[in-house]
Amino acid sequence: MENVRSETFLITGGCGYFGYRLARSLHKGGARVVLFDTAPPKQETPEDIQFVQGDICDYAQIARAVVGVGCVFHIASYGMSGREQLNRHLIEAVNVQGTQNVLKACVEHGVSRLVYTSTFNVVFGGQVIENGDESLPYLPLHLHPDHYSRTKSLAEMSVLKANGTTLKDGSGLLRTCALRPAGIYGPGEQRHLPRIVGYIEKGIFRFVYGEASSLVEFVHVDNLVSAHKLAAEALTSQKQHCSAGQAYFISDGRPVNNFEFFRPLVEGLGYPFPKVRLPLCLIYFFAFLTEMIHHLIGPFYNFQPLLTRTEVYKTGVTHYFSMAKAKAELGYEPQEYNLDEVVQWFRCRGHGKTSCRSFLGRLILDILFVAALVTVALSFLPVVGS
Numbered sequence: 375m376e377n378v379r380s381e382t383f384l385i386t387g388g389c390g391y392f393g394y395r396l397a398r399s400l401h402k403g404g405a406r407v408v409l410f411d412t413a414p415p416k417q418e419t420p421e422d423i424q425f426v427q428g429d430i431c432d433y434a435q436i437a438r439a440v441v442g443v444g445c446v447f448h449i450a451s452y453g454m455s456g457r458e459q460l461n462r463h464l465i466e467a468v469n470v471q472g473t474q475n476v477l478k479a480c481v482e483h484g485v486s487r488l489v490y491t492s493t494f495n496v497v498f499g500g501q502v503i504e505n506g507d508e509s510l511p512y513l514p515l516h517l518h519p520d521h522y523s524r525t526k527s528l529a530e531m532s533v534l535k536a537n538g539t540t541l542k543d544g545s546g547l548l549r550t551c552a553l554r555p556a557g558i559y560g561p562g563e564q565r566h567l568p569r570i571v572g573y574i575e576k577g578i579f580r581f582v583y584g585e586a587s588s589l590v591e592f593v594h595v596d597n598l599v600s601a602h603k604l605a606a607e608a609l610t611s612q613k614q615h616c617s618a619g620q621a622y623f624i625s626d627g628r629p630v631n632n633f634e635f636f637r638p639l640v641e642g643l644g645y646p647f648p649k650v651r652l653p654l655c656l657i658y659f660f661a662f663l664t665e666m667i668h669h670l671i672g673p674f675y676n677f678q679p680l681l682t683r684t685e686v687y688k689t690g691v692t693h694y695f696s697m698a699k700a701k702a703e704l705g706y707e708p709q710e711y712n713l714d715e716v717v718q719w720f721r722c723r724g725h726g727k728t729s730c731r732s733f734l735g736r737l738i739l740d741i742l743f744v745a746a747l748v749t750v751a752l753s754f755l756p757v758v759g760s
């Protein structure tokens with residue numbers, strides 16, 4: 375990556391899974407790196423990677439941190455999964471106002487480049503998309519089933535709109551672009567994989583859903599790192615600012631059935647892959663009920679919802695995108711990865727089947743599973759009849 379040695383990169387959300395991996399890669403390439411995050415890094419970090427504890431919702435904190443920085447990777451976000459999804463106020467504050475603060479800080483303090491980590495969700499809301507590209511319109515805001523996706527969309531729009539803004543110190547213009555990743559995986563991923571492994575180990579992962587032919591996409595964390603470095607480079611004058619004002623879908627470029635993607639993880643941990651396939655609409659309705667219950671009970675008992683409607687769409691409805699624009703304009707070339715190192719990561723931490731569960735234990739789980747299914751199916755009846 376050009377100029378990497380002479381430049382300082384600031385990463386908002388730099389202590390999260392992806393941000394930290396990007397930081398280590400930039401640092402390895404000789405760059406100065408600042409991690410800006412509300413929480414410190416979980417791993418042992420080289421001394422010359424600077425950590426600034428701060429909140430993007432506080433303008434003064436982010437403004438102080440960007441002084442002297444050449445390029446910002448704006449990765450911090452809130453509300454993607456689990457309990458966080460309930461906190462609409464914080465989702466809005468971090469994803470929308472936080473992004474505006476980061477942009478304003480760049481303009482006020484002469485930061486000329488910003489790469490925003492967006493998501494597939496800005497165009498996807500449960501409709502089938504086959505080999506979609508960047509000409510697709512944003513999903514209308516009112517159609518987003520979750521607040522996270524809606525606010526990520528608003529944030530991406532404001533990032534791209536800020537492209538070309540004159541910097542206050544007269545040094546030139548702010549150039550911005552957005553990358554829209556698929557679901558991120560890799561060893562040590564903390565958001566999705568531990569939850570999936572938890573479901574496998576608790577015996578909840580006993581069925582798959584949706585059409586066997588439905589296709590989705592994933593991106594290995596290191597492919598995403600490479601795309602971000604290329605996107606930042608393409609904002610420079612050496613690359614004619616070719617990524618400025620642009621959005622790019624980023625994945626491994628290998629559409630796959632969601633559940634088949636996880637088969638090596640399930641089997642690698644010694645569990646049988648489920649044979650039962652349920653209709654998507656049944657699971658969607660179950661997710662809807664779960665969200666309703668979470669909405670009512672969440673303020674008193676903030677449990678982890680089993681599945682949300684967005685997660686059902688994301689896992690069961692075909693949506694994949696062409697990498698042609700990222701390849702042509704950024705020079706993005708995704709490498710091939712598999713789940714071996716992920717399986718290894720979990721095995722090293724004591725996961726994986728060691729003994730057979732008792733017959734009685736399995737029987738009780740089977741009965742509970744069938745009872746839950748019957749309940750969901752029965753609860754359909756008044757809806758259908760009304």
Ligand SMILES: NC(=O)c1ccc[n+]([C@@H]2O[C@H](COP(=O)([O-])OP(=O)(O)OC[C@H]3O[C@@H](n4cnc5c(N)ncnc54)[C@H](O)[C@@H]3O)[C@@H](O)[C@H]2O)c1
Pocket residue numbers: 386387388389390391392393410411412413428429430431448449450451452454468472491492493494526554555556557558559565
């Ligand atoms: N994980 C995925 O599958 C996925 C898919 C598509 C897009 N994305 C996007 O990729 C990015 C990285 O995802 P990740 O899985 O590494 O997330 P993560 O949750 O591991 O990291 C986010 C980091 O942001 C920090 N943060 C949150 N609020 C902050 C604030 N107010 N100020 C400063 N820092 C704050 C958190 O402490 C955390 O360290 C996010 O922008 C996310 O929206 C993720």
